Amino acid sequence: MNLLQDLTFSSFMWFLSGAVVLLAVVLGFVTYAIYFERKVIGWIQLRKGPNRVGPLGLFQTVADVLKLLLKEDTIPRNADRFLFILAPVIAFVPAFVVLATIPYTSLLQFADLNVGLLYYFALSSISTIGILLGGWASNNKYSLLGGMRSAAQMISYEVPLVMSVVGVVLLSGSLSLNTIVEGQAGGFWQWNILPQFVGFIIFIIAAVSELNRTPFDLPEAESELVAGYHVEYSGFRFAFFMLAEYVYVYAIAALTTVLFLGGWHSPLPFLDFIPAIVWFILKFLSIVFFLFWIRATLPRIRVDHLMSLGWKVLLPLALVNIFVTTIVIELIKYFK
Amino acid sequence: METYINNYVIVAIFIALGIFLPVAALTFGRLLRPNNPIEEKYTTYESGNEPVGTGQIRFNIRYYLFALMFVIFDVETVFLYPWAVAYNKLGLFALVEMLIFVSLLVVGLAYAWKKKVLQWNSI
Numbered sequence: 162m163n164l165l166q167d168l169t170f171s172s173f174m175w176f177l178s179g180a181v182v183l184l185a186v187v188l189g190f191v192t193y194a195i196y197f198e199r200k201v202i203g204w205i206q207l208r209k210g211p212n213r214v215g216p217l218g219l220f221q222t223v224a225d226v227l228k229l230l231l232k233e234d235t236i237p238r239n240a241d242r243f244l245f246i247l248a249p250v251i252a253f254v255p256a257f258v259v260l261a262t263i264p265y266t267s268l269l270q271f272a273d274l275n276v277g278l279l280y281y282f283a284l285s286s287i288s289t290i291g292i293l294l295g296g297w298a299s300n301n302k303y304s305l306l307g308g309m310r311s312a313a314q315m316i317s318y319e320v321p322l323v324m325s326v327v328g329v330v331l332l333s334g335s336l337s338l339n340t341i342v343e344g345q346a347g348g349f350w351q352w353n354i355l356p357q358f359v360g361f362i363i364f365i366i367a368a369v370s371e372l373n374r375t376p377f378d379l380p381e382a383e384s385e386l387v388a389g390y391h392v393e394y395s396g397f398r399f400a401f402f403m404l405a406e407y408v409y410v411y412a413i414a415a416l417t418t419v420l421f422l423g424g425w426h427s428p429l430p431f432l433d434f435i436p437a438i439v440w441f442i443l444k445f446l447s448i449v450f451f452l453f454w455i456r457a458t459l460p461r462i463r464v465d466h467l468m469s470l471g472w473k474v475l476l477p478l479a480l481v482n483i484f485v486t487t488i489v490i491e492l493i494k495y496f497k
Numbered sequence: 498m499e500t501y502i503n504n505y506v507i508v509a510i511f512i513a514l515g516i517f518l519p520v521a522a523l524t525f526g527r528l529l530r531p532n533n534p535i536e537e538k539y540t541t542y543e544s545g546n547e548p549v550g551t552g553q554i555r556f557n558i559r560y561y562l563f564a565l566m567f568v569i570f571d572v573e574t575v576f577l578y579p580w581a582v583a584y585n586k587l588g589l590f591a592l593v594e595m596l597i598f599v600s601l602l603v604v605g606l607a608y609a610w611k612k613k614v615l616q617w618n619s620i
């Protein structure tokens with residue numbers, strides 16, 4: 162892009178307006194992802210889902226957001242006021258900032274960082290601090306336990322998450338997300354999901370856990386911890402924790418598409434006439450649907466099972482995956 | 498070089514926008530939401546009872562052990578990333594080196610496993 166050649170006021174304004182448009186798109190996505198999630202879960206459980214507000218219930222989430230906006234803002238007397246206010250912001254900001262490096266098509270990408278993947282993981286782990294702070298600053302026993310549990314879960318699954326994509330990095334030899342997608346051109350048999358199937362499975366499991374979603378939503382286990390780290394949060398401060406979670410759904414679905422499903426490339430070469438962005442959106446939406454589907458299907462797992470799964474199964478498996486990938490690369494090189 | 502810097506200008510814009518949204522939403526919300534402070538509203542929630550003792554209770558030592566394990570393995574990934582990027586230029590020697598490094602850490606994991614650090618037995 163020519164815009165990237167030099168930094169002038171007009172190019173700066175282009176970047177700014179692009180970022181504002183993306184923010185609007187993400188907020189729109191979150192609004193309808195929540196609606197869609199409730200609908201899908203409703204259908205799976207043989208209910209109708211939201212259908213009262215607006216046609217087909219389409220304005221349900223809008224109404225919910227307005228309700229949250231009109232709620233009184235209470236900060237408990239015993240809470241650490243400064244950290245209590247800061248925590249939702251810390252949880253939300255990285256969720257949005259990681260989106261800067263996601264490539265939608267070969268031309269439509271905000272920041273083509275050469276350390277894109279590392280940037281994603283480095284920033285997304287900051288959200289853990291926001292959750293931990295929220296739990297601590299509330300000065301509430303449920304919040305504290307929920308926050309600690311959440312932090313333990315997120316750091317436990319971050320290790321396999323980060324390691325599961327090392328195989329992808331080995332195959333493409335780059336951390337730039339754009340380069341990783343370019344390496345998957347030419348049909349679905351080139352996509353990383355096939356040579357890196359184990360990595361893909363580990364990535365999906367660890368990603369769902371990082372998102373704190375069912376079946377790994379122990380931090381918010383209503384039956385034992387009321388609501389986890391955000392017991393004391395109400396109104397819009399609570400909304401920002403929820404927003405952060407759904408922005409991460411967007412980010413993880415986009416990242417899975419980019420890393421394993423060939424990004425904007427079509428599955429079969431003769432389908433290339435369909436615009437690249439359509440392929441990206443289709444793959445992205447199927448990942449989002451998959452996340453909602455498992456939420457409706459699987460029960461919450463127990464906390465001790467959760468920790469053992471992360472450290473005793475996923476971590477060794479991720480390490481083995483890295484070395485098997487490397488050895489196969491060496492063998493292919495040797496026999497060529 | 499300019500392109501390189503401009504990419505980080507975009508990141509800075511994203512950070513600024515990410516901070517702006519919550520600040521703007523909460524400031525705007527102040528105009529809309531009611532403010533009706535009653536003393537009881539500001540007590541800490543504890544299932545409807547009066548809160549007992551302090552809220553920041555002592556928590557399980559296991560959390561600390563997991564944090565320690567996390568630091569070790571996260572540092573390992575810091576080494577794995579540059580290795581994976583440069584692997585095609587390094588070749589077989591780097592593979593053996595990395596195998597030795599990772600197996601040292603795996604011994605640590607096995608030790609923690611045997612010492613039942615990875616076993617979660619209470620909250």
